[in-house]
Amino acid sequence: MSRVTHASIDHQATRIVVVGGGPGGYEAALVARRLGADVTVVERQGLGGAAVLTDVVPSKTLIATADWMTIAERAADLGIRLPVDTAKAQHPAMRRHIVDLDAVNTRVMALAAAQSADIRARLEREGVRVVTGTGRLDGPSRVVVEGAVGPGGGDGRDGTDVTLDADVVLLALGSTPRTLPTAQPDGERILTWTQLYRLTELPERLIVVGSGVTGAEFAGAYNALGSDVVLVSSRDRVLPGEDADAAELLEGVFRSRGMTVMSRSRAESAVRTDDGVEVTLADGRVITGSHVLLAVGSIPSTQGLGLEEAGVRLAPSGHVVVDKVSRTSVRGVYAAGDCTGVLPLASVAAMQGRVAMSHALGDAVAPIKLRTVAANIFTAPEIATVGYSEEQLKAQGSKYVTTTLPLARNPRAKMLGMRDGFVKLFAHPEAGVVLGGVIVAPRASELIFPITLAVSHRLTVDDVASDFTVYPSLTGSIAEVARMLHQRED
Incomplete structure (x- = not known):
């Protein structure tokens, strides 16, 4: 087993080892490097982790492809017809676009690989070392990389292990799909x-x-x-x-x-x-x-990596227990992403990683506020949410008022043939502060940001209603709902 001690490179730099190259890991590495740390990222399957290679990027690319089919379904409503000979075809498949799934999936995986390569190039350009292999803790300040390939590692073919000494370790271990004992995946059916x-x-x-x-x-x-x-x-x-x-x-x-x-x-x-x-x-x-x-569902990838032996506390579910600045129960060990069970979103993982490194390296940092996290479900139509949900408001006994405006009333939606969806806001009945919101619409992920700003900065419905929107636009419905919630002052 060989040992790499980063202090030989810069005696003043804090040695950071990031285990896992997903959003939580690579974003943390970039922050740490900019703050002057000596940074190594250990990743076993490719930069970007599961989010880029097998989860978020591939799935959303596939869904974006499928979205074209739902758009095509609205064509007839807009006056667009198929050629007469095609429209009269007896087989239904001949009356619509034909999907070549092999070509679709080839493109999906090519995009994922390209994104992973872009992340690697970015990290290397910033001066971050990348070591390929499986990282496990050997105590709170040491990471062993099994079968390491990269700076200080072997070629991986002889099972070479490399030890990385660290002042700070960030665990960005991700998760894997949950299976059933009576339904074991075979990768085919x-x-x-x-x-x-x-x-x-x-x-x-x-x-x-x-x-x-x-x-x-x-x-x-x-x-x-x-x-x-x-x-x-x-x-x-x-x-x-x-x-x-x-x-x-x-x-x-x-x-x-x-x-x-x-x-x-x-x-x-x-x-x-x-x-x-x-x-x-x-x-x-x-x-x-x-x-x-x-x-x-999914399960955190935390087993067999020496976490508990190093003193890192795990929840009964197997998730790493962290506080609001991503610290674990062990001094100098942080965690980010799906392995923490905070929120299974790439945006949250990235924020956890950035906050962890800022805290570890003494930079200004604010704890993560989950209330301001915007989330999106990439169905057709999409469902985007931010702030308190109606269920949460009821459960905690909060006062609130709510109004919903169907998307079908929006002039821009009518022009685009969109019928299914709505905009909903929750606000405090007296103060008028926006507490949360829901948007159901095509591209809801692009529309939720104004409500995110309102929730994050405690804007009132009157603040939202008083600003200009483009006419016609889908965002006009957000301002309209805010106007509907206006409370007249006596």
Whole structure:
């Protein structure tokens, strides 16, 4: 085993070792480097981690492709017709665009690889070392990289281990898809969301187990691409943790597009058959399909890496316990991203990493305020939220008023043929401060920012209503809802 001691490079620099090159890791590395630290990133599968290589970037690229199909469905409403000979074709597939899934997935993975390469180039340009291998803690101030490739490492073929001494360690370990003992993925018919991109042909009948964010996003995408989709939900509705009005609207859209949504139906097992899969439900019913996607959550990648031996406290769920500036229970050891269980969002992981390094290196830092985190579900239409949800406001007994404006009333939405969606705001009844908001619309992720600013800076509905919006624009509905919440002063 070889040892690399970074103090030989700069005796004054704080030695930072980041374990994990996802958003939490690489953003932390950039901040630490700019603050003068000596930084090494250890990553086993590629810069960007699962977020770039198998999760966020690939899934959102696939969904963006599927979104073109939903846009095309509105063409007839706008007066755009297919050629007469195509429109009269007997086979339905000849009356719509044809999806070449092999080409789609080739593009998806190429974009993910290009993004990963861009991140590596950025880190190296900033002077960050990148070591490929599996990092584990050997005490609170030492990281062992198994099979290390990169500065100070071997070629990885002889199992070379490298020890990195550190003044500060950041754990950005990520998570992996959860599976069921009775439904083991094989990468061909029984799949996790990281394995979908191996498919070369569109699933004829895709069974999606799990109706949370991941399940809803992929169910909607494959439905739009042309698969017959069955969405199996153990709860009363899809997206059980989201705004009830938004979830109800989306489920209605799913059903109107031909998707089968099975509520209160828990999957017990999934097995392969000669030409497909069989999913058995808790009540004994059996659903047959060509493929099944398991979207039943994720588990933190924290086991077997020496965390508990080093004194790092883990929650019963396996997540690393951190405070609001990302400190763990061990001095000098921080954690960021999905392994902490704070919020499974790339934006939150990145912020945790940046805050951790600023705190560790003595720069000005403010604790993360989860109330100001904007989140988006990339279905069609999208669902974007920020601030307090209605369920949270009710649970804590807060006073609030709310107003909802259907998207169909917006002039710009009418021009674009958009019918499904709404803008909803929550505000304090006396002070008028914006407490939260929900937008359901195409590109809701691009529309939520004004409400994020309002929540973050404690703006009132009158503040939002009094500023100009472009006419016609979708953001005009945000100002209109704010005007509807105006309280007249006596």
